[in-house]
Amino acid sequence: MNYEDVISCISSNPGASFTGIKFSESDNYLSVYTISSDKDDPEWITIFFEGGKLFSTSGEEGCYVMEDAPDELTTLHFKNTKALPFISEYTSEYVLYELFPNLPDPDDICSEQEKLLFISEAKRHINELWYASK
DSSP states (O other): OOHHHHHHHHHHSTTOEEEEEEEETTTTEEEEEEEEEOSSOTTOEEEEEEEEETTOSOOEEEEEEGGGOOGGGGGOOEEEGGGSOOOTTOOHHHHHHHHOTTSOOGGGOOSHHHHHHHHHHHHHHIIIIIGGGO
């Protein structure tokens, strides 16, 4: 589902929530956006952001209102949050592992070579499984 469809669906279904991801290959940075509306005030749509580099213990988070929505949202593919596993507050590699359980378990990754293999497989999964289901 694209951004415009998400906004339309959320506007007509109070309490609905959709999640989109973006992976930046240049710095191995995963961005996760969750867009939702309040059940009691359906016009109040919020966008929650979490992101970070793979295999980094630091990350970022933020919250936007519609008027301040990042432009990159229009390029993302969104899925119903209820259909996804819980991914909030995880480091980026664990978010990907939860979304794509066929990836190697990040707990078992020790070497740089294993990290590079995980990143390569993660990119493939994002492109083939996340975006292919448009």
